[in-house]
Amino acid sequence: MANLRQRQQDILEFIGGFIDGKGYPPSVRDIQEGCSISSTSVVDYNLEALSKMGYLKRSKEISRGIELIGHRLSTARIPLLGSISAGQPLPVFPQDQTMLEDNTIEVDPSFVDLQTPVFALHVKGDSMIDALIKDGDYVVIKSQEHAETGEMVAVWLIQEEETTLKRFFPEGDKIRLQPENSSMSPIFVDAKNVQIKGRVVGVLRKYK
Amino acid sequence: MANLRQRQQDILEFIGGFIDGKGYPPSVRDIQEGCSISSTSVVDYNLEALSKMGYLKRSKEISRGIELIGHRLSTARIPLLGSISAGQPLPVFPQDQTMLEDNTIEVDPSFVDLQTPVFALHVKGDSMIDALIKDGDYVVIKSQEHAETGEMVAVWLIQEEETTLKRFFPEGDKIRLQPENSSMSPIFVDAKNVQIKGRVVGVLRKYK
DNA sequence: CCTATTACCGAACTCATGTTCTTATTATAT
């Protein structure tokens, strides 16, 4: 019956509004009142159902221990690790190091999948201009160590000690790193001189 | 003494991190443990001080009733109003209408300045390809009704009943809407047939 | 040195709040 779905819809909406309005999640009894539900146990019941369905996360025994999935502010805040393609060395990859607020950038939560780390790099230079990525853009990168042929990746050149943004083409024991700029030539490097940092999954540009 | 300031600084930081991590504010005892404070009353004491100084808001008698001032600014969820340049009509501008979760997109907070509404549009077509904006990208638009010469704007063509993304060039009582695509010609329209919806302040692209 | 003020401590108190249990009321299926 659609009645149930309606009630749970109501609850979700109420929780969202409550958090937005007050800054902290509602208690079970807040929800009870706000959604005109007769008993706290009914609220509990439906919260459990919503939790199982993945709409929210509950912390047992904790007052207001409700976290709306997707509603979180921080999930989408990813570290801005530095610049790429400028010959600037990328620091040792910080798994989950605390970043200063200024070194993070907010992206759509859909970029983040909770499994693999995601980070951003500030693009220097126009080597990927034909892929519509220009100097000053931010690329969102999903951390991974392997890449498929032709994928756009951030690679660390061990010898040169620099990071660069290119398309990835393995050719025997060499690797062709192909810029997307008709005026630039591909780079051929030894396979073991290349360390893939991640794959580009998004681009973000800001205008002044 | 700087000791006080240090402790309160710690508390503020802890609260922020806690909220980011768990999705709900910490209890007094969470703070006590997290900041290695001997007594809950000390936490209460300092929370009260921080509250008086305006760093946070407390709700009396409410578990985890702490709201960090300014912390919610990191939420920058803006409405995704529709598509542009596809001849699809843009609905009446919803100031602060409740949007379905699917119709919003998360952007960096720096896009939003609390004064002017900001929204996003899904780009259809390649009329701005030379500006490195391609089909499928999202443009972040700051709502405004006037534009400077040459600015990239989203305009509503009243007669044609469609929205389009172009650069703006007033020429007498006509307006030249210039695509950034060498294979496309500018459009000349009557000034009073044009209603500027906003200016492009950002671009967001997602790769599969 | 004495006094006032601020910051801190520990414990007890009380209520807010999540949880559980029992029973009644529907749905869904056999």
Add this chain to the structure above:
DNA sequence: ATATAATAAGAACATGAGTTCGGTAATAGG
């Protein structure tokens, strides 16, 4: 129809958690 599960209700329970209070240490002013 009858069994079985899903949903709801109300009350009681247990504890999470804000608050209070008496007292101590540190700081500042006279």
